[in-house]
Amino acid sequence: MSTAYGLTAVSLVVAATVLIGMFGLRISRTTSDFYVASRTVSPLRNASAIGGEYLSAASFLGIAGLILAYGADMLWLPVGWTGGYLVLLVLVSAPLRRSGAYTLPDFAEARLESMTVRRVTSVLAVLIGWLYLMPQLQSAGLVLRTAAGTPVWVGTVLVAVVVTINVLSGGMRSITMVQAFQYWLKLTALAVPVLFLLIAWRQDAAPGLGGDAPPTFPERTTVSIGTDVTVRVPAPVTVEVRGRVDGAGRAGPLTLTAGEHTVARDTVVTFPAGAAVPHVADLPVRTDAEWLRPLAGREYPMYATYSLILATFLGTMGLPHVLVRFYTNPDGRAARRTTVLVLGLLGAFYLLPALYGALGRIYAPELLMTGRTDAVVLTLPGRLIGGTLGDLLGALVTAGAVAAFLSTSSGLAVSVAGVIAQDLMHGGVRSFRVATLLALLVPLGLALSVRALAVADVVGLAFALAASTFCPLLVLGIWWRRLTVAGALAGLIVGGGLAGTAVAWTIIGGPPGGLAGALLAQPAAWTVPAAFAVMIGVSLITPRSVPAGVARTMVRLHTPETLAVDRGTWHPKGA
Amino acid sequence: MSGRPQRVLVTSPRTRAARRPRRPVTREIDEQTGLGEVYMRSLIRSQLRLGLTVCTVLGVLVGGLPLLFGLVPELREARVGGLPLAWLLLAGLIYPMFVLCGWWYVRQAERNERDFAELVDRDR
Structure with a gap:
């Protein structure tokens, strides 16, 4: 915006x-x-x-x-x-x-x-x-x-x-x-x-949320981190970083190993399409099918x-x-x-917030990494x-x-x-x-x-x-x-x-x-x-x-x- | 008083039923007589019963859902018309149910109050 x-x-x-x-x-x-x-x-x-x-x-x-x-x-x-x-x-x-x-x-x-x-x-x-x-x-x-x-x-x-x-x-x-x-x-x-949003979702072939995998980035996504976070990376992934990861300043490609990593505030990380979304440490990782249940x-x-x-x-x-x-x-x-x-x-x-939550899971999964899920309606x-x-x-x-x-x-x-x-x-x-x-x-x-x-x-x-x-x-x-x-x-x-x-x-x-x-x-x-x-x-x-x-x-x-x-x-x- | 009891004249009223002095129930309530208290308790009890009825329905319908999902795991996965059952209920149908319950309660509560008002005002 x-x-x-x-x-x-x-x-x-x-x-x-x-x-x-x-x-x-x-x-x-x-x-x-x-x-x-x-x-x-x-x-x-x-x-x-x-x-x-x-x-x-x-x-x-x-x-x-x-x-x-x-x-x-x-x-x-x-x-x-x-x-x-x-x-x-x-x-x-x-x-x-x-x-x-x-x-x-x-x-x-x-x-x-x-x-x-x-x-x-x-x-x-x-x-x-x-x-x-x-x-x-x-x-x-x-x-x-x-x-x-x-x-x-x-x-x-x-x-x-x-x-x-x-x-x-x-x-x-x-x-x-x-x-x-x-x-x-x-x-x-x-x-x-x-x-x-619903019209746009229909035009996007109405992707559903029944899969047996946790959320992934639907396309190449750049994530800006607002506060210091600890995230869990589920599988090794090569990303572009500008900022500080695990306490060291970075600028360029970096392979994140599976496990926990700290990302400092104001760091910008770009994920390739299809990469699993790392979750901030205090949020549970759920597959979409579990999430629906x-x-x-x-x-x-x-x-x-x-x-x-x-x-x-x-x-x-x-x-x-x-x-x-x-x-x-x-x-x-x-x-x-x-x-x-x-x-x-x-x-x-109250009929409306659930729609935002579900659409957010599909289109704004990076909020699970920044931890600012409260921003989904605005995003x-x-x-x-x-x-x-x-x-x-x-x-x-x-x-x-x-x-x-x-x-x-x-x-x-x-x-x-x-x-x-x-x-x-x-x-x-x-x-x-x-x-x-x-x-x-x-x-x-x-x-x-x-x-x-x-x-x-x-x-x-x-x-x-x-x-x-x-x-x-x-x-x-x-x-x-x-x-x-x-x-x-x-x-x-x-x-x-x-x-x-x-x-x-x-x-x-x-x-x-x-x-x-x-x-x-x-x-x-x-x-x-x-x-x-x-x-x-x-x-x-x-x-x-x-x-x-x-x-x-x-x-x-x-x-x-x-x-x-x-x-x-x-x-x-x-x- | 002493000595022999005085002579008392006993007569029958003209009407078939004995005539009560006309005393409005509102005065019984104001003076907190036993009768007034009985009227008040009946009003409070009927309103409380109505309120608890709605709460019980709510408790069974709403409070029963997590238990049902817990006991019958297939229901957690169930879909109706392509939508997950839990979402259909909790993000949709439950809201009109609340309004219906509320609307029904207001009708009944106002009826209870009307009945009470008629009962109390009848003897005025």
Whole structure:
């Protein structure tokens, strides 16, 4: 892709986002405006906004990349990210809206009448938000590098700055408009190029993916290495090298023996047509037939699949930026209807990444060598469709990717800032502004210092943390009267502690090999049941700390708004 | 009170059924009487049962797939119309199923609420 097109696409989306944000400034005046857009947004716009906010860089770039690398097992990621909304719909949506809470800590306070639970919930919401923001900012760096050739940190810092300006200038109302716009932009940005890609694939005699060999370079291919990598060469091959291989500077032909080789960054290697693709050391080598098959992706595939299903289906309801959207529905009934629309919008979008993953396996297998599989969506248009059309389509997917991390980061920043402003500061618009800076500086620091993992993997860890803490709190809080303050606290601390340890271990140290590694990289299968068990068990042995107003709260959560009943007098702070 | 019990006049009402004082159920709920609690519990139970039904269907259909692929290895290789079965299901058909499940749930949940509202408002 030419740099000019890529830069134009990035600037256009950034400008549009900031402009719509500025436009929103004139109509957002009160604190309530800032937090929830005054609850006057129509269901379709609200659903588009939820979709726009939810479809992050992990969905836009990450899924296709993981599918390219690991195959059929990764199809569960988008399935879980959509199915999570179905679980949210049937267990949480209407009661949560009726609770009248703005944020998860609000809900915890309203239901359990305890400031301690509220504070623990606040800390967890901020941690989950930061964990989710970090990979968004990292992938911003990747996109700008691919589109315009800038160093990785430039994109990361740029997006953090744009999101800060956007959130500070508009608050939630403008965010709703920005998000709704960005869902449709993202859908277009994946759907239009994929049509052209499929036409190009048909004209190329529609090569399939059933072979019994790992991927090979379809033609003579020049690979530029972006970071230092260790690759495994399956069979001796003679390549052209410019740069450093195995620690020695090279310029000219070189025969790579079978086995591991280190390639330094900025090295350019040219492979002959038909050569097997060397894989970066931490990606498995799979034949195309294995790749197509479920339960062949990673180690312990059955455990990993179930853990992923649990994390995604139950984690969605616990994401801070997802919940805040439900308060913009006028009532519980609208909250349900909005959620069904969301299911449709997400389903339409998630039909597309698998196509990119499969086409990438055929046409961009060198990403398995560079390790940057997240770039597959950005790489394909230029690879399959040359000329101006290829450049334009490349610019379109770049625009979609920018929209993806701008919208999710904005939504996350708003909700994390909301929690910090209300619970750790004095509340009000001024606190919200200071909190916005805090909400972005920490993940920015993390994004620049922590090693880069696949964006969808880190986001998956955020889901696991949410599923191990907020899912039991919400489900038991809404449906079980005997939940006690002590039970909720114990469950949150055990679930958060276990999942948090696994997350930190995986991100900082990298998971160990074998079963322990699988358990740490996909913790939900053991942390979620543990959190539920502790929350229920401790509640049962501390029946005296059942909140006094539980009966009134249940009336508030479950009776339709049309009935004139006493719903209690609780109001969220800052309303 | 002391001494002999006072005389009490016992009469039969004109209608066949005894007339209850008209007390809306919403007031029973507001005052958290036993009756109000029974109404509330029935609403919550019917909504919870509905929610768990959807979750069970989801658990069996979605949660059963990896197990099925694990137990019947031939299914991992199966193709339908040239496309691998796993991809056809997980990258396609499962999404309309989610929407259908959601749509059905919303209809049922709103029906439960309507029934509850009629029950509660009937005596007003």
